[in-house]
Amino acid sequence: MRLRRGGMVACLLCTVVIAAIEPAAAQSVNKRLIDQLNFQLIYVALPLTLFVEVILIYAVVRFRNNDDPLPTAEDPALEITWTIATAIILLFVGFAAYTVLTSPYITPNQPGDQVNQMAANGTNNSSAPDAVIVEGLAYQWGWQFEYQNSNRTTQDELVIPANSEVYVRMTSADVIHSLFVPELGVKQDVFPSRTTVVHTRVYEPGTYRGYCTEFCGAGHARMRTTVRVLPQDEYQQWLRGNATAEK
Template sequence: MRRRRTGGVRWGTIACLLLTAGITAVEPAAAQSVNKRLIDSLNYQLAYVALPLTLLVELILVYAVFRFRNNDDPQPTAEDKPLEITWTIATAIILLFVGVAAFTVLTNPYITPTQPRSAGTGGGAGGSSLGGASGSGAGMGVADAANTSNAVTVHTLAYQWGWQFQYPGTNVTTHDDLVLPAHTDIYIRMTSADVIHSLFIPQLGVKQDVFPKRTTIIHTRVYKTGTYRGYCTEFCGSGHARMRTKVRVLPKKQYRQWLRNKSKKTASTNGSAATRNASAKTAG
């Protein structure tokens, strides 16, 4: 009886190990961004490992409950070194798989972003410049500067209770309306004007805390155009629930056209304001 019992547990452990080792990462349904794809892929991999383990444990539990429910003289499982070695190795392999899978995703530059190397070298209209229209973007028009880099940087200022987005190399600034190009590397450099905030865009799989006097970065690449919702997920005062932003992802051409139109409109508004101020001074 003991031999059959230990043999059954041993073969069950081996079967679980083989099932786990034979699982390959299955690509989840098409995600809206590279961040979402990475996170969903990790979740799928961990689920494919956890489900067979859970099933095995539950089956053993149900079997033990019914098989030995009327046993008036229970006996402990006999010492079995091969069984102990088997489940120790199986556990080590499973933990190694989980650790490697999680480490691979967490160290990905889209999940743990760093400042782009091209920072401060230009980029113009939404390019990778972190300090405005300098370098190769200086002296260029909005449309030309927009094509000087493959990356887009947006400067973000969080405040109670809203979001301000500024596009380096242009005079374009938006409030609670983040506009991004699709199929482009995007760096969102964020800081806070007052307290701690956090930008969370669930459908894009991005979330990053925002601190006063510090700069944090979101790095993403969005595949699908459309409109998404962004939220502040760090309690920041009485208006926290209202601190939302609209995220619009446009095709590249439409994004550049939006920048042109927005820049012209802003320039026209500033010019009209300057004219009114000059007239007021003259009249005075």
């Protein structure tokens, strides 16, 4: 009876804790997917953690003065129950992670062939007429971005439009680098002689900081970039070289 009451208390505490946690609004599709997965796992992990802790505390207090401990009695029903419960939890975690990892925003190889064909043809795919393709080059120790159908090239600054499908085709001029933009949930390794793709859709205009997270030499700590997200009209002005969009 006490153990059941402890479990009920643990579940109640877990409900209160989860209700008190309110995630901040995600700035991109990538960040939203990652945040959703994290909170799905929290919903599973917190009740289990609290339940196990309650059982542990109960066992320590209840049997602290037991000078003649007995072997644990066999209980096939209980063993089958926790085995099935564990399997269900693992299946839920695996399915939740699989649906996120297979998203084209999270797994960069999925849109690779499509983006390569779009870049080669110089046209956008009909299913994403507003798609923006940017060619990215990482080098010791900086970033360069070239914009399709435009003569614009930027150093250490990636400029993209808000609410558009954005593909950044990345390669390295020397060693392995990695582009990480925490606020957008973007992280992609960049390799020499190989193209990897960053696929994102950012909701809110603004400025976000990006970093290289793969140690690449003495200047690694200085290898940073800025991701500037502009409204659609301002982005088009910027592509045409309109000075008002630079402010």
